[in-house]
Amino acid sequence: xxxxxxxxxxLLEGALLTLQVALISLALAVALGLLGALAKLSESRLxxxxxxxxxxxxxxVPELVMMLLIFFGGQMLVNHLAGWFGYQDYIxxxxxTAGVITIGFIYGAYMTETFRGAILAVPPGQLEAGYAxxxxxxxxxxxxxxxxxxxHALPGLGNNWLVLLKTTALVSVIGLDDMVRKASxxxxxxxxxxxxxxxxxxxxxxxxxxxxxxxxxAEQRYSIGVRQD
Amino acid sequence: MDFSIIAQNFNLYLQGLxxxxxxxxxxLLIGLTLAIPxxxxxxxxxxxxxxxxFCFSYFFRGTPLLVQMFIIYYGAGQFExxxxxxxxxxxxxxYWCALIAFALNTAAYTxxxxxxxxxxxxxxxxxxxxxxxxSKPLMIRRIILPSAFRRALPAYSNEVIFMLQGSSxxxxxxxxxxxxxxxxxxxxxxxxxxxxxxAALLYMALTLLIIFFFKRLEQRWFAHLRPRERQ
Numbered sequence: 001x002x003x004x005x006x007x008x009x010x011l012l013e014g015a016l017l018t019l020q021v022a023l024i025s026l027a028l029a030v031a032l033g034l035l036g037a038l039a040k041l042s043e044s045r046l047x048x049x050x051x052x053x054x055x056x057x058x059x060x061v062p063e064l065v066m067m068l069l070i071f072f073g074g075q076m077l078v079n080h081l082a083g084w085f086g087y088q089d090y091i092x093x094x095x096x097t098a099g100v101i102t103i104g105f106i107y108g109a110y111m112t113e114t115f116r117g118a119i120l121a122v123p124p125g126q127l128e129a130g131y132a133x134x135x136x137x138x139x140x141x142x143x144x145x146x147x148x149x150x151x152h153a154l155p156g157l158g159n160n161w162l163v164l165l166k167t168t169a170l171v172s173v174i175g176l177d178d179m180v181r182k183a184s185x186x187x188x189x190x191x192x193x194x195x196x197x198x199x200x201x202x203x204x205x206x207x208x209x210x211x212x213x214x215x216x217x218a219e220q221r222y223s224i225g226v227r228q229d
Numbered sequence: 230m231d232f233s234i235i236a237q238n239f240n241l242y243l244q245g246l247x248x249x250x251x252x253x254x255x256x257l258l259i260g261l262t263l264a265i266p267x268x269x270x271x272x273x274x275x276x277x278x279x280x281x282x283f284c285f286s287y288f289f290r291g292t293p294l295l296v297q298m299f300i301i302y303y304g305a306g307q308f309e310x311x312x313x314x315x316x317x318x319x320x321x322x323x324y325w326c327a328l329i330a331f332a333l334n335t336a337a338y339t340x341x342x343x344x345x346x347x348x349x350x351x352x353x354x355x356x357x358x359x360x361x362x363x364s365k366p367l368m369i370r371r372i373i374l375p376s377a378f379r380r381a382l383p384a385y386s387n388e389v390i391f392m393l394q395g396s397s398x399x400x401x402x403x404x405x406x407x408x409x410x411x412x413x414x415x416x417x418x419x420x421x422x423x424x425x426x427x428a429a430l431l432y433m434a435l436t437l438l439i440i441f442f443f444k445r446l447e448q449r450w451f452a453h454l455r456p457r458e459r460q
Contacts, residue, residue: 072421194304
């Protein structure tokens with residue numbers, strides 16, 4: 001049944017693209033999540049309101065709708081803006097950019113919640129001690145807060161990553177040649193849809209399994225300083 | 230932006246809303262019905278009962294819903310014996326395939342939620358039920374499930390919201406749900422903002438409705454945990 005009719009390399013190419021989209025989106029999501037968490041815990045009311053609006057909107061709107069809005073709408077917006085600045089050529093927002101921005105933006109909101117909880121789990125005395133040593137805010141963030149919050153953030157971060165990985169399948173809808181779309185193309189050409197879609201499903205399962213193992217290892221590493229019963 | 234396009238075509242959105250609500254409600258009902266026995270099996274000591282449930286939930290939680298839908302909708306036709314069976318008229322229809330995929334997907338997640346909730350049942354409650362001479366089915370019905378449902382409620386409300394949002398994938402296999410309506414409008418008028426923002430607002434309204442409903446339910450089910458009011 002697993003005769004791939006010579007489409008194996010094509011699927012592998014797609015798998016690499018899936019991983020690429022997932023990893024770049026993850027980087028964007030973590031950056032947005034850290035910013036969002038700091039905004040939610042900030043003293044400025046404006047920052048808190050902006051972060052609350054961000055997470056509420058994202059949680060209420062399906063990923064696919066958001067992706068289509070950014071893909072089609074972003075295209076228009078970019079060209080309008082370029083027109084204002086006197087640029088006349090047509091700018092193409094490619095599916096890769098639209099996909100990465102959408103997924104990063106959506107999971108940034110989930111990361112915000114994860115990081116907010118993790119930051120709150122670090123004892124405030126730790127930060128105060130940092131300030132007492134005359135560290136700057138960035139130094140306290142980098143040297144004291146980040147290493148300690150990571151341990152609390154990892155389980156949530158890991159869950160978000162697993163969901164994010166599966167969400168990348170949506171980029172096939174806006175025409176990016178990821179694993180899912182490669183399988184659709186191969187299925188159309190060979191009349192073997194079950195074989196190819198199942199192969200992709202198994203590919204995702206493999207990614208998930210490897211991720212779970214890596215996460216378990218990372219969690220142990222970050223908990224080295226903590227006593228475990 | 231010109232929202233008069235939306236006003237003119239609002240019927241299409243209403244039709245989409247109906248499809249979305251139908252699909253989600255049916256999928257959730259089927260999913261929950263499947264999840265109860267599966268969760269009980271997952272907590273069993275017998276490996277033969279636990280194993281298959283583990284594989285089922287591992288597969289459906291580890292792969293994208295989109296791919297699951299493709300396997301059912303496009304994949305079923307690959308096999309001669311399915312095409313010749315009485316199920317073929319159903320498996321040919323995008324609507325039923327989407328419903329099957331959604332129901333199995335939410336069943337897997339709900340199983341996992343219920344499994345955790347059942348596992349967390351206080352051992353004393355079970356001992357008390359046994360001491361009262363309850364049979365196993367009676368104990369499950371009167372003691373284990375009611376308290377497990379209560380514990381599972383907050384997580385389940387999240388699952389309901391995820392199912393609502395996941396249902397937007399139905400538009401990929403040509404169904405006209407809310408997202409499908411928006412895609413038609415966008416293709417017809419090339420007006421992505423109006424089309425998709427309207428869809429987004431409809432989904433947000435549904436999400437808020439779900440949150441409100443579960444808040445009410447939680448108030449009722451967790452009434453015994455609220456601080457007692459002074460007379």
